Amino acid sequence: MAASTFTPVSLAPPLVLVCIQDTSTTWPRLRERHRLGLSVLAEGQDGICRSLADKKGNRFAGIDWEADDDGSVYIHNASLWLACSPYSELPGGDHTIVLLKIHGLKVEPDREPLVFHGSRFRRLAV
Numbered sequence: 001m002a003a004s005t006f007t008p009v010s011l012a013p014p015l016v017l018v019c020i021q022d023t024s025t026t027w028p029r030l031r032e033r034h035r036l037g038l039s040v041l042a043e044g045q046d047g048i049c050r051s052l053a054d055k056k057g058n059r060f061a062g063i064d065w066e067a068d069d070d071g072s073v074y075i076h077n078a079s080l081w082l083a084c085s086p087y088s089e090l091p092g093g094d095h096t097i098v099l100l101k102i103h104g105l106k107v108e109p110d111r112e113p114l115v116f117h118g119s120r121f122r123r124l125a126v
């Protein structure tokens with residue numbers, strides 16, 4: 001699923017968070033997994049982001065991705081890959097604040113991230 005509410009949280013242990021709407025039908029399935037792949041999409045991957053947010057059909061149609069030995073899924077050409085596991089969940093109104101523990105990462109420092117602000121996809125100004 002696509003999530004714009006991604007925030008770094010802690011260094012020890014290494015944690016990030018995403019806020020998931022309580023109506024999500026995807027998160028209940030993801031939270032059961034031992035490991036989860038998180039890809040920070042890169043500039044120009046807005047079509048991929050929209051597709052991954054699709055409620056119907058094959059979200060991965062036309063998208064290049066791979067899975068590691070744990071079954072974690074990663075999107076090709078993203079700017080960052082994080083190997084995560086569900087750590088804890090906190091109530092957050094009509095969302096759930098989901099903390100994810102990081103077990104490994106792969107960074108592509110020259111690949112600018114996709115920016116989503118004001119309900120629009122944008123690019124970083126240099």
Ligand SMILES: Cc1cc2nc3c(=O)[nH]c(=O)nc-3n(C[C@H](O)[C@H](O)[C@H](O)COP(=O)(O)O)c2cc1C
Pocket residue numbers: 001002003004005006018019020021023024025026027049050052053054055116
């Ligand atoms: C740019 C963008 C950002 C989104 N950010 C979030 C988010 O932070 N949290 C969330 O729960 N859903 C977010 N969504 C919606 C989900 O990706 C997706 O539509 C939803 O999970 C699909 O419904 P399902 O979980 O019931 O399958 C976002 C969608 C888009 C296009």
